[in-house]
Amino acid sequence: MTDAPGSRCFIGMTDELELKLALTPADAARVPHLGLIRGLRCGEARSRHLISTYYDTPDLALRRSGMALRIRHDGDGYVQTLKAPAAAKGKHGGLQHMREAETRLSEPVPDLSHLDADLRGFFAADGVGAALRPVFTTTIERTEIPLAVRGGTIELALDQGEVAANGATVPLSEVEFELKAGAPDALHQAARMLTGHVDARLQTRSKAARGYDLFTGDVPAPVKAPKPALTPGMTVAEAFERHAAACLHQIRANIEAVVAGDDPEGVHKLRVGLRRLRAMLDAFEPAIDPGRYAWLRSELRWFQQELGPAREWDVFIAETLAPLRAHVSANGALDEFAATAETLRGEAYARARAAVATGRATGTLLALEAWLGTGAWRPAARGNDVGAADVTAYARETLDTRWKKLRKLGRKHDRLDAAKLHRLRIRGKKLRYTGEAFASLFRAKHTEPCLNRVEALQETLGSLNDAATAERLLAEAHPRLAAASEDGLRTADAATAAVRGWLAAQVDRDTRQLGAAWAAVADAPKFWRKKPAKA
Structure with a gap:
């Protein structure tokens, strides 16, 4: 898992906050042309053809830990992205919150050398890094549009394509809102405005989750309600x-x-x-x-x-x-x-x-x-504030x-x-x-x-x-x-x-x-x- 000197460039480690909606291909095709999107756009749109390969161990150690490791070819080269659960969840109301580390590579071979110490330790333990292998791929036509919403900046990514594993494929059609600057509620605002123009459902599962399900043959399972506990003294x-x-x-x-x-x-x-x-x-x-x-x-x-x-x-x-x-x-x-x-x-x-x-x-x-x-x-x-x-x-x-x-x-x-x-x-x-x-x-x-x-x-x-x-x-x-x-x-x-x-x-x-x-x-x-x- 090593490259020759100068063959890689660590891009950075960031927190990623995003919200996804699934929609039909017909509605997806309408999105870039909506008056709403044209009015919010604050820069040039660009289109990319993205092919991503996701890696894991034979026993899917990354999946069990809530991580996803991919190498994406975007026409200009290869970018490795590791997504891991964010250390501080915060009050983000259903948004997908992940820690993301990106490294530019010269060839499609995983390189773990620039990760934070805790992540390097995960891959070193039990030979996880050495056991990595391709598991599934995604092929996507992406349109990226920068939007200005509530004083913040959001990248709208419109993705059309498929997930492939074990010779099987499933279609993929979604819009992703990623916060680039500003408050998290801008994501909800942008998504809600869009649902006033096209039908869409909340996409609660990442591309990686859908790829893993295709690879293993799993289907989304019903989920029981969490049981939040209240404590005396709470308002x-x-x-x-x-x-x-x-x-x-x-x-x-x-x-x-x-x-x-x-x-x-x-x-x-x-x-x-x-x-x-x-x-x-x-x-x-x-x-x-x-x-x-x-x-x-x-x-x-x-x-x-x-x-x-x-x-x-x-x-x-x-x-x-x-x-x-x-x-x-x-x-x-x-x-x-x-x-x-x-x-x-x-x-x-x-x-x-x-x-x-x-x-x-x-x-x-x-x-x-x-x-x-x-x-x-x-x-x-709040003259008589019951909430307090x-x-x-x-x-x-x-x-x-x-x-x-x-x-x-x-x-x-x-x-x-x-x-x-x-x-x-x-x-x-x-x-x-x-x-x-x-x-x-x-x-x-x-x-x-x-x-x-x-x-x-x-x-x-x-x-x-x-x-x-x-x-x-x-x-x-x-x-x-x-x-x-x-x-x-x-x-x-x-x-x-x-x-x-x-x-x-x-x-x-x-x-x-x-x-x-x-x-x-x-x-x-x-x-x-x-x-x-x-x-």
Whole structure:
């Protein structure tokens, strides 16, 4: 891994802060010609043909450490770039923040001699540097346009091309905003302005991550929500920012799983992230700017609704149709109905994938990320600044309000129709999500029994709601199956009758369980009225 004297030139070690959006090739072709981009441009655009080879060890040691090493040929020679996790993450709201070391080479052979001592030590340990080999390549047509945004300078890089590994390729079409000078919120501002002109989705994975997935055959996996901890003495504003950032992380991390469409948990976990974020907005509403609260609440509700049908078909097929078909003997009507249900699920997934790629959804997430970074989510006039209040006292009051609303409706649980049972479920969900958000402020021996009982109630109410949703899905599937063949109407009627019979038994079971589930919640000690955890 050595070169002859004078054959290399160390360019420098910098922190790289960037934001990526994925978009269709057709929309990508429009970007350089948009009036928005022409108006922001502060220098000449240039185009480059880039071929990059990424290196790693046979056991992918760099990937496991969050690093990427590439050698890029740009027509003028070879540039080696090592990207490693930044030492100080900072408050950068979903931006990709990496440490980057560049070295100009005379030939495409890795040279590690100019790296910082800690990085040289990584490559020296266990023979990592000596074991490097090519893993995958990217071939890109890049257009670079300098932009002036909010007193800062951003390089917009429009990339069109492909990633190749093991004889396979995947297309690549994205726009990358890299901060050259100024404040990080300029990246969010530039990206958000672009989503007002073209549809795009947040690209949460680097080119290296996509190359590694192609090399290994991995697909983006659903990601669970992080669990941020609050501490006594923290302010309401600090608590909201911590929880909102965690929700955004979950939403961002599951976008690619929704696009891949291979695992129902991707849609589920993205919707959970949206639900939790909406619950946090409601829980912290007094501390949030009223105009921004109303706009975010509306946009997030729309986003969640666009994903709803995909999740509804997932639940219906897995939790109603599959056990019913397993319970009965061979049933041609149910088999045909299952095929129709799969078709409708596919259409619902197409709607979900379209939603995450809209400028509307992406612009909403970018706006909240920017506001969290700058504090712009807070009211401009802070005469009675709720955000500055102690979070423990605020949690007690908020949870007591949530509980009283749940109790008011829950006492009448045996007299509620389907619509009011759904409302009871939503109130239970709000108490649970808010309770989980504030749980770290109180002692676990008090929080866990209460929240476990609320969760059990929520599951019973959720099952009843699934049965009500199934009736709507039956109404959607019936005409589709009836029109599929000459005997379609008879088949649809038979399948619908079988499913309704199964659902009736499920509703009867859940209705009998509801009383005990409610009694358990009503009797549970209310942890927010207990002593808080020690600081």
